[in-house]
Amino acid sequence: MLTLLESLGRHTRLTFTKLGRGSFFFMHTLSGLGSLLLRPRLLINQLYSVGVLTFLIIVISGLFVGMVLGLQGYIVLSDFGSEEALGVMVAASLVRELGPVVTALLFAGRAGSALTAEIGLMKATEQLSGMEMMAVDPVRRIITPRFFAGFLAMPLLAALFSSVGVLGGQLVGVGLLGVDDGAYWSQMKFALDFYDDIVNGVIKSIVFGWVVTWIALFEGYDCIPTSEGVSRATTRTVVNSAFSILGLDFILTALMFGDQ
Amino acid sequence: MQRTSVQDTLVGLFVAISIVALFFLSLRVSNLDAYATGGDTYTLIAKFANSGGLKAKSAVSIAGVRIGRIESIHIDPDSFEAVVTMAINRRYNNLPEDTSASVFTAGLLGEQYISLEPGGMPDILKDGDQIELTQSAMVLEQLIGKFLFSKAEENPSE
Amino acid sequence: MTVSHSAASVAPLVVIQQLTFSRGNRKIFDDLSLAIPRGKITAIMGPSGTGKTTLLKIIGGQLAPEYGHVSVDGLEVPRLKHKALFELRKRMGMLFQSGALLTDLNVFDNVAFPLREHTRLSESMIRTLVLMKLEAVGLRGARELMTSELSGGMARRVALARAIALDPMMIMYDEPFTGQDPISMGVLVKLIKALNTTLGLTSIVVSHDVKETCEIADLVYVIAEGKVVDSGSPKQLAESQSPWVRQFMLGEADGPVKFHYSADDYTADLLDDAAAKSSGLLSKPAPPRHRSRYRR
Numbered sequence: 001m002l003t004l005l006e007s008l009g010r011h012t013r014l015t016f017t018k019l020g021r022g023s024f025f026f027m028h029t030l031s032g033l034g035s036l037l038l039r040p041r042l043l044i045n046q047l048y049s050v051g052v053l054t055f056l057i058i059v060i061s062g063l064f065v066g067m068v069l070g071l072q073g074y075i076v077l078s079d080f081g082s083e084e085a086l087g088v089m090v091a092a093s094l095v096r097e098l099g100p101v102v103t104a105l106l107f108a109g110r111a112g113s114a115l116t117a118e119i120g121l122m123k124a125t126e127q128l129s130g131m132e133m134m135a136v137d138p139v140r141r142i143i144t145p146r147f148f149a150g151f152l153a154m155p156l157l158a159a160l161f162s163s164v165g166v167l168g169g170q171l172v173g174v175g176l177l178g179v180d181d182g183a184y185w186s187q188m189k190f191a192l193d194f195y196d197d198i199v200n201g202v203i204k205s206i207v208f209g210w211v212v213t214w215i216a217l218f219e220g221y222d223c224i225p226t227s228e229g230v231s232r233a234t235t236r237t238v239v240n241s242a243f244s245i246l247g248l249d250f251i252l253t254a255l256m257f258g259d260q
Numbered sequence: 261m262q263r264t265s266v267q268d269t270l271v272g273l274f275v276a277i278s279i280v281a282l283f284f285l286s287l288r289v290s291n292l293d294a295y296a297t298g299g300d301t302y303t304l305i306a307k308f309a310n311s312g313g314l315k316a317k318s319a320v321s322i323a324g325v326r327i328g329r330i331e332s333i334h335i336d337p338d339s340f341e342a343v344v345t346m347a348i349n350r351r352y353n354n355l356p357e358d359t360s361a362s363v364f365t366a367g368l369l370g371e372q373y374i375s376l377e378p379g380g381m382p383d384i385l386k387d388g389d390q391i392e393l394t395q396s397a398m399v400l401e402q403l404i405g406k407f408l409f410s411k412a413e414e415n416p417s418e
Numbered sequence: 419m420t421v422s423h424s425a426a427s428v429a430p431l432v433v434i435q436q437l438t439f440s441r442g443n444r445k446i447f448d449d450l451s452l453a454i455p456r457g458k459i460t461a462i463m464g465p466s467g468t469g470k471t472t473l474l475k476i477i478g479g480q481l482a483p484e485y486g487h488v489s490v491d492g493l494e495v496p497r498l499k500h501k502a503l504f505e506l507r508k509r510m511g512m513l514f515q516s517g518a519l520l521t522d523l524n525v526f527d528n529v530a531f532p533l534r535e536h537t538r539l540s541e542s543m544i545r546t547l548v549l550m551k552l553e554a555v556g557l558r559g560a561r562e563l564m565t566s567e568l569s570g571g572m573a574r575r576v577a578l579a580r581a582i583a584l585d586p587m588m589i590m591y592d593e594p595f596t597g598q599d600p601i602s603m604g605v606l607v608k609l610i611k612a613l614n615t616t617l618g619l620t621s622i623v624v625s626h627d628v629k630e631t632c633e634i635a636d637l638v639y640v641i642a643e644g645k646v647v648d649s650g651s652p653k654q655l656a657e658s659q660s661p662w663v664r665q666f667m668l669g670e671a672d673g674p675v676k677f678h679y680s681a682d683d684y685t686a687d688l689l690d691d692a693a694a695k696s697s698g699l700l701s702k703p704a705p706p707r708h709r710s711r712y713r714r
Contacts, residue, residue, distance in 0.1 A: 044267070044268060044271050045267070047271045047274070047275075048267045048270060048271050051271065051274050051275075052270045052271055052273075052274045055274055091289050095285060095289065095290075121521075122521075125516060125518065125521070126514050126515075126516055126518040127518050127519070127520055127521070129480065129514070129518065130512070130514055130518030130519075131520075132480060132507075133478050133480070133507055133510070133512040133514075134507065134508075134512075134531070134532050134535070134580075135504040135505070135507035135508045135532075135535075135536065136531075136532070136535050136536075137504075141535070156274070156275065156278030156279075156281075156282075157278070159278055159281040159282045159285055160277065160278050160281045162281070162285055162289075163281035163284050163285055163289075164281075166285075166289055185288065188289055189288070189289065189290065189291055190291070190319075190326075191371075192289055192290040192291065193290060193291060193317065194286055194290040194291055196317075197290055198285050198286055198289070198290050202282075
């Protein structure tokens with residue numbers, strides 16, 4: 001029993017220590033913004049590997065999620081005779097919740113784990129150490145471009161997800177199930193407020209982008225530089241990202257939508 | 261560091277498509293254009309015995325067309341009526357003084373809004389004026405009560 | 419960059435005094451003192467695990483000593499502020515054991531990396547310099563290859579070209595000969611010597627390849643148990659009386675570095691097992707938990 005408490009205490013202390021290290025790491029990352037703006041090439045490269053390569057999975061997932069929403073939404077709404085509200089339901093679910101959250105989860109799984117593995121491998125093969133010895137700050141050179149690429153890419157990807165999802169919902173609802181096309185769009189426009197829904201959704205995805213990219217990069221930077229260490233770090237990225245996304249989502253939703 | 265121009269093109273394409281998606285969401289999915297045309301508003305007040313399901317940001321319409329929204333609702337401390345403050349688009353600044361405001365329900369899912377019916381008086385409502393003629397929201401229990409009462413009147417019990 | 423032959427430059431480039439450094443409970447260096455003379459090739463040798471790589475990291479400022487002085491070209495390394503340390507590092511080249519080339523760049527870009535990061539030279543200027551450095555190591559024709567396409571020896575040569583890209587005043591070689599075939603080893607030996615002479619560098623070679631290192635070293639330090647056990651020219655060490663040096667230079671299996679890992683009495687151990695087995699009470703002792711070197 002005592003050892004259980006002891007390990008719990010130790011674990012908590014280690015978590016706080018890690019959080020502290022991660023915060024210093026984050027501030028160090030941010031300090032590289034100035035030099036990054038002088039070399040946009042680095043950012044473009046990272047935007048490619050983080051954004052463009054995640055594009056396909058986001059679009060396909062968005063389409064399917066939208067289609068499922070259309071189908072399920074229709075089934076539920078037809079009980080109340082309110083099929084015309086399908087557009088509202090699909091769009092609101094996507095823009096407020098599913099767009100930012102699912103995109104963030106997919107991003108963490110695809111781009112986040114790739115970032116962790118890449119950084120971890122660089123650490124294990126002494127590339128980061130080598131850079132230090134060449135008087136190049138590895139954080140500013142390697143980490144900062146990747147961070148801002150992820151930070152920028154996330155809201156863009158979430159917007160893509162939501163848009164494609166709305167179209168997917170239309171495909172199923174209007175195309176297959178016979179909901180009126182005009183009603184689908186007009187009710188949606190009436191019910192969704194730009195500031196309350198779109199902007200809040202974008203804010204959410206910005207926050208998620210920041211957190212997921214930070215976790216991915218830090219786990220890679222902080223990992224034990226062996227092959228086992230790198231694979232463990234990759235797993236931790238995905239798991240910790242998922243927890244953070246869902247936890248933050250609750251907090252943000254409560255703050256943004258709670259007063260209605 | 262492959263500095264291929266293919267990479268650049270794809271990144272540019274990615275960013276462009278995403279921005280298009282953002283515009284799509286803003287304009288086609290939500291009501292950004294409503295804001296775009298009508299940032300300028302003026303204030304009108306209306307008092308209701310029962311404001312029903314009205315809340316801030318609920319719509320204010322004339323003939324089914326949205327011309328503004330509700331800013332806030334609070335209670336008049338003396339008469340205990342609901343005081344609704346509305347922000348009306350300045351484009352519609354020729355509402356007669358005897359315009360009436362009623363609380364209606366849009367669709368079956370029950371979202372309520374204020375519908376204004378213009379009267380015929382020459383004087384127009386200005387910023388800060390109060391709409392005198394109001395019709396409160398229908399409360400289900402009162403409706404049922406009325407219905408039962410009128411039914412009872414029709415068939416007096418023997 | 420060039421070594422002037424005035425009396426002032428006779429002062430050693432790197433001076434280490436009373437260095438003490440521990441990792442965890444283990445004392446890696448205990449009151450270690452040595453001096454690296456300018457313009458010469460100095461070798462630091464010793465059995466595995468004596469922390470030779472750690473020494474290079476301390477000289478380069480990546481690790482801080484618990485106690486002692488480490489000065490490079492008159493500057494106290496542990497005391498240097500961030501910016502000054504980075505400036506100093508530009509004048510030091512380091513060749514890592516694995517080469518530590520950046521895997522997403524090809525050979526040319528790897529050698530050009532320090533030039534692009536630290537100088538504002540035009541691309542054509544950089545191209546000239548890179549080709550010159552690659553020519554010096556004999557790999558000018560391989561400049562388009564990706565890192566993964568290089569053999570171990572070639573990777574080290576590219577890393578060497580990168581290390582001299584900024585014309586440093588000294589180069590540190592971390593186990594350059596380990597795991598190389600005889601030809602690559604011969605190439606590296608020739609290169610280290612040639613570069614040292616033509617560029618007037620100070621070279622520090624950390625190695626345990628006795629034969630190769632002694633071919634080129636002007637001065638050798640043998641480190642064991644955290645201290646310098648002997649030093650001198652290779653010829654002097656061959657005649658050394660220290661048991662450490664003799665075991666190391668001659669490659670003897672047993673000596674100050676014991677053959678047997680410390681264990682209990684052999685007979686007792688065997689009998690213990692046999693007795694326990696026969697009475698059926700044999701319980702396997704718990705295997706030692708794997709303690710990774712990197713465990714924090």
